[in-house]
Structure formats: structure tokens, C-alpha cells
Amino acid sequence: MEPRESLEELDFQKYWLVFKRRWLPATGVFILTTTLAVLYASSLKEVFKAEGRLLFKQNQTANLTGVGDSGLGDLRPVYNESNPLDTQAEILRSLSIAESVVTRLNPKDDQGNPISANRIVSKLEVAGIKGTDVLSIGYESGNPKLAADIVNEVMKAFIQDNIDANRQEAAAARKFIAEQLPKTEVAVSRAEEALRQFKEQNQVTVLAEEATASVESIANLDRQIAEAQAQMAATVAQADVLRDRIGMSSAEAVDASTLSLAPGVQEVLIDLQEAQNQLAIERARYTDRHPAIANLNRQESGLQSLLQERVADVLGSSEQVPAGNLQVGRLKQDLTANLVELESQRLGLEQRLASLADARGAYEARASAFPLLEKTQRELERELKAAQSTYESLLLRMQEIQVAENQNVGNVRLIEEAIEPKSPSNSRNKSLTIAAGMFCGLLLAVATAFLLDLIDRSIKTVKEAKDVFGYTLLGIIPDFGILGKAAPRSRDSERLYAGVVVRDFPRSSIAKAYQMLQANLRFLNSDRELRTFVITSSIPKEGKTDVSANLAATISQVGRRVLLIDADMRQPSQHHVWDLTNSVGLSNVIVGQIEFSEAVQPVMPNLDVLTAGVIPPNPLALLDSERMASLVRMFAEQYDFVIFDTPPLAGNADAVILGKMVDGILHIVRPGAVDMPNAKAAREFLERSTQNVLGIVANGVKLRNEPDSYFHYTREQEWQEVVEQVPSLSNPALPESSRNPG
Secondary structure, three states: OOOHHHHHHHHHHHHHHHHHHOHHHHHHHHHHHHHHHHHHHHHOOOOEEEEEEEEEOOOOOOOOOOOOOOOOOOOOOOOOOOOHHHHHHHHHOOHHHHHHHHHHHOOEOOOOOEOOHHHHHHHEEEEEOOOOOEEEEEEEEOOHHHHHHHHHHHHHHHHHHHHHHHHHHHHHHHHHHHHHHHHHHHHHHHHHHHHHHHHHHOOOOOHHHHHHHHHHHHHHHHHHHHHHHHHHHHHHHHHHHHHHHHOOOHHHHHHHHHHHOOHHHHHHHHHHHHHHHHHHHHHHHOOOOOHHHHHHHHHHHHHHHHHHHHHHHHHOOOOOOOHHHOOOOHHHHHHHHHHHHHHHHHHHHHHHHHHHHHHHHHHHHHHHHHHHHHHHHHHHHHHHHHHHHHHHHHHHHHHHHHHHOOOOOOOEEEEEOOOOOOOOOOHHHHHHHHHHHHHHHHHHHHHHHHHHHHHOOEOOOHHHHHHHHOOOEEEEEEOHHHHHOOOOOOHHHHHHOOOOHHHHOOOOHHHHHHHHHHHHHHOOOOOOOOOEEEEEEOOOOOOHHHHHHHHHHHHHHOOOOEEEEEOOOOOOOHHHHOOOOOOOOHHHHHHOOOOHHHHOEEEEOOEEEEOOOOOOOOHHHHHOOHHHHHHHHHHHHHOOEEEEEOOOOOOOOHHHHHHOOOOOEEEEEOOOOOEHHHHHHHHHHHHHOOOOEEEEEEEEEOHHHOOOOOOOOOHHHHHHHHHHHOHHHHOOOOOHHHOOOO
């Protein structure tokens, strides 16, 4: 692989060759663009530019209204992306400032016409100086004094407008505060009244102290409740023990104790006991039907009823009481009394516990209301404090604004007045305009060259020819006409380049190129010697006729017998190259009108030429015939080399018909003459017809258009070689008859 540097050098050389091919239109575009730039720069009038500067700063009377952080003359942006200086620059360029300048200055242009405010705005330049809070104001005019006056008037009008705007802001702030003061005072009064009513309705003095006292009271009640519950538990335990011992419940014990102390109950009880004893004695003596027993039974029943009545009267209820509970012993009576006393203590403790619980609930309910009361009180106090703070702040701001309203204070200061400029500001622009015109001309010239080269679809170099056809490059024939541009122009010198160069100038570089071509053909195929081949091209005017003639002459010069046949029976030209007559030729030989030996004409040692002959109505029919095939075989037997000069491939099949009868086809390509579509069409035609293409020959190659150094000679050297070989060029005094080399 080639190194990257070589590839880059090749690309650069390719671009340079493009420019060399299109230098004439590119130079014309460059000259035209530069001329227009010079004319435009010459037409520019002198313009003077005056400049002044303004410094912006934050106003010290900020926050007068107390609303947010913004204040009078504040330069802070509304949006984070905006720049305060850009805003001030737009104000400077506003129509109102320009109208103020027009009113004060009444400016006029060079023709005496008034300058409008819109014109001032359009020509006024305002720009911020990077890294500072300074704006530069500039104005261009043909009158230097007018430019300075307009800039100064613009800055004065802006400063005054800034002061007026600040004073208007102060007046608006004062009016706003004057409207808010009465409302704020009413708000303070309402807040105070709301706080007073809250304390009266909720009997609040100091909520914090009351909350502390409530907590202590609840704790004290909790201790008393705990003590009463302990006493209650001890009393209940003692009562349970006594109930177990006396076998009665607390209610029964109370009833028994009450009945044992009731005299009426005891008297009836004694009588009942005596009657029962007497009944028991009598039953031992008598039967149940005895009148004494019946009498005692009636007495017992009556006493039983009386006893129950007495018990009911004592207890207050008709509940039956067992007889054993109506009269107890002394010990049991004492135990019963103790049980009754314990029951009384228990009832007292229950009442105390209920009382303590009610008191604790009251304190707890009060304590639970404290958070809401505190919250409400804090809100009321906060509202009162905010109203008082707003009222005091508004009073203070009112005093400050009244002072600021009477001051001529702004946030902009003039730091540099505009002075009358001494020299025009566009003097340098003329040079820049010309330089820019030249630069643009250069760019347009390059663009024109490449555009023309892009539009041109022709094959321009040998490398492009190789890439398009893909065949072996057998030879490169330089453009002989290029040398003629440096040579003297004469009628004979014009003929010089349309003939057989290898015969007339055997030591020229072009002759050496043909010698290289015949050597390449000789060693092209090592298996079978190449003896017959067709020479053709894609389109006319690619030089196939000259190549055929010169190649045949070159081969004959090395001692080989060569037959050159002009097989182009459409536009024959070999007879012009060799100065022969074309009365008879190949067409006559094919149809049998004349023998080959009578039609062929020797032109050089070892070289015979068979011209096309009479042009037939259908040349393709003659070529595609058995007679032509037999003639080709005969020619190959009699000569070492047979060369057929055939028509181009564009629209003609003559070359491919003959190509099937010979050893191969030699394709001529002339860079600059054939275009890409015709070249590709010719290649596809050859591929479809399965021709044996020996290779391509680049003819008429312009050395200055080639990136590769195929030849190492200069045009002066080549011309010197030609002059040395042509006496008519080296000695102009010779007669014309001696100048003809043929």
C-alpha cells in the first residue's frame, strides 16, 4: 500500500491539474470579482463615526416599596437568560429617544433634508463592552460634527429618561403606600380585637402557666386515686374474710345485725320460741289431733306471721329472712358489726374514687384543649405581629420615598462624551473590501474551475481512461499539437502534425512512444505471436487513424513486413495520411473487381497500405462475409503484421465483426475527446461481443494534465528535436518544395 502522504500528495496534484485545465475561465472570474470589488470600494463615500460611553450601576435607593428584593432603578433581569445591558441597549435604540434627539437637535443630512427618528435608530450602534457594565454608543455620518452631536444628544436624552423613570417609580411607590397605610391600620385593630375576644371567651391569661398547673394537678389526683384504690383493696379483702367466717353476705349481715337489735322482733321471737317449746312437750303427751296441739299450732302460726311483719317493718321489705339470722350470738354479732363497718368503708372509698376520677377528667379535658388554644392564640398573635410590622414598614418607606422622590438620581452615568472624529471610519473598509473581493474572487475562481470540470463528462487523464475501461495500458502517445503552440505558425507546419511522425521525426519522443507501444504488443502474448489486430476507438476524432499509421510505420522500421488496411469504408482517411489515391482498395478487392496485388500500395520499406476503396452502400455486409475472412487469412500468411483501421464503435459494428477474424482489438482512447457515457457504452459493447481486447492506447495525451511523469522532456526540447529534423523550420529561406518531408 502507498503511504498516506503519497495519497494526499496525489489528491492535491489532482486538484491542481483540474485548476490547470480550467485556468482561463477561473482567471476571468477572479479578475471580474476583483474588479467589481475595486469599483465598489472606490464608490464608497467617507463616513465618520463618533462614539460615547455610558456606565450602568445599581441604584442605592432600592427596596423602597418593600416588595421582594427589587427596588428603584434595579437592573436585575426578569428572566435568568436575559442580560440587563441588552435591555438598556434596546431602550437606547428606541424610537422615543430618537424623537427626543430630533426635537432638541433638528439634525439635517448633507443635502439639507431633516433626518428622521427612524433613520437615527437604524444607524445608531449600541454594544456592550465585554466584562464591564459599560455601553458604547456610536453613530456614522458624512458630517463628523453631526455624528458627535447625535451621540451626545442620545446619551443626554437617555440619562434624563432614566431619571424621569426612577422618579415616576418613586411617585408610584409613594401613592401605593399612601393607599395601603389606612388598610394596614385597620388590619392591626382587627387583629388586636380578635386576640382580646379569644382570651375572654376561653378564660385565658397565660396558657403556658395554666398548662403547667394542670399537669401538676392531674399528677396529684393520680396519686390520691392510687392510694384510695389501695385502701379499697384492703377493705374488700377483710370483708371477704368476715363473710366467709359468718357465712353471710354483707347485705345479710347488715339485716341480721339490724334485726338482732330490734326489740319488737326479739320479743316476738322469744314468744315464738316458747310456743314451739310447749308444742314439742305437748306432742310428746298428745297426738296431733288433740285440742291442745291444735291450739299450740295456731299460736305458732300467728307468732310466725307477726314475726314476719315485724321483720318487714324493720327491713322495709317483705323479703323472707332465715330464723337463724334473727338472733345471733355475741361473737357473731361482733363479726357482723365489723363486716358492716368494712362495707361502710368500702362505700366511702368508692365515692371518693368517683370524685377523684371526675376531678381528673375535668383537668384532663382542660389540658387536652390547650394545644388548640395555643395554636389559635399563636395565629392571632402572628397576624397581629405581621399587621404591626407591615404598618411600621410602610411608615418608614413612606418617609424614604418622600426624600427619594425629590432627588434627581439615576442608575446610568456618562463616562465619555462623543468627540468630533478627525478621520473617516471606513478608510480601512476600502482595503478590506478589496481584499475580501480578491479572496471571494479566488474562491469563485476555484469553484468555477471545479464546477466546469464536474460538468465536463469527458475522460480527462490516462488514469481515468484506465479506470473506465479496465484494460491493460499498452502505450501513451503525447499530444503532438501541444508542441505546435510554441512553434512558428505556417501552412507547412500545420501539415507537419497530421502525418507519419515516426517516419518524419524518428528521434522524437513521440516516435519513442510508438516504439514502446510496438514492444508491448510484441510481448503481450507469450503463447501465440500476435499478427493481426484491429484498431478502433469509442467515437470519432480520437486519432485511431494516426495511431494505425504510425504504429504500422514503427513495426516496419524494425524489419517486419506490415500491411496497413483502411477498413473504415464509411469515412476513410489513410489515403490522406500517406498522400495516396483511393480509387481502388479493400471494397474492390472484397467484391472481386481487382486483385489484391493490384490494389495494395507500398509507402515505406516493409510497409504496404491497402486503402478503403470505393465506399459501398453497406460496408458491414462486405466485412461480415466469407470473402473477407479468407482475405484476412491470406493477409496473415503474406505479412508479419496486419493492421486494420476500423470505424469507431459508436453506432458501428465494423470493428467487432473484424475483431472475431483477427487476433485482437486495440482500443484507442483520447483524453478530453471521449466522454464517460460513450466510453462506458464502448466497453459494454466489447464485453457483450466477447472480443479479445489487447489493451488500450492513450493518444493525444496532454502532459500538463497528467499527474504521473510518463515522459521526461519539455516542450522546448521536443520542438528543438523537430526543428533539427525539418530543414524548412531551421532555415526559413529554403523554398517551399524542399520543406515537405513526405
